[in-house]
Amino acid sequence: MISNIKVFGILKEFGISNKLNLARSVIPALWLSPPGFWVKCNIDGAAIGAPGLTACGCLFQDRAIAFVGCFTHYRLCRTSWCYLAVEISVEKG
Numbered sequence: 001m002i003s004n005i006k007v008f009g010i011l012k013e014f015g016i017s018n019k020l021n022l023a024r025s026v027i028p029a030l031w032l033s034p035p036g037f038w039v040k041c042n043i044d045g046a047a048i049g050a051p052g053l054t055a056c057g058c059l060f061q062d063r064a065i066a067f068v069g070c071f072t073h074y075r076l077c078r079t080s081w082c083y084l085a086v087e088i089s090v091e092k093g
Contacts, residue, residue, distance in 0.1 A: 033063045033064070033065065034062075034063055035063075036063070037063075038063070039060050039061065039062055039068055039089075040060065040061045040062075041058060041059070041060055041085055041089065042058065042059045042061070043056060043057070043058045043059075043085045044056065044057055044058075045057075053074075053075075054074070054075060055072070055073065055074040055075075056072070056073050056084065056085075057070070057071070057072045057073075058070060058071050058072075058085045058088070060089065069092060071088055073088075
């Protein structure tokens, strides 16, 4: 694993500021497992432009926090990734 000091050194070599933004506030959160046979879906995405290049990843977990499945997707898109997550999860059963 690379240390933070090494990372800051690399950033400095490329002339990138290493000034960190501090969080304004921290709100503690507690994860609760989904009820019954529900599956939890964590999704994240990024975009360059609107419309533009987009990518997303999704992870599915069951009540015991066990891995159920995942996917990643990249495309030129105008559509919300949430809709894609639902479509893929329905297709996969």
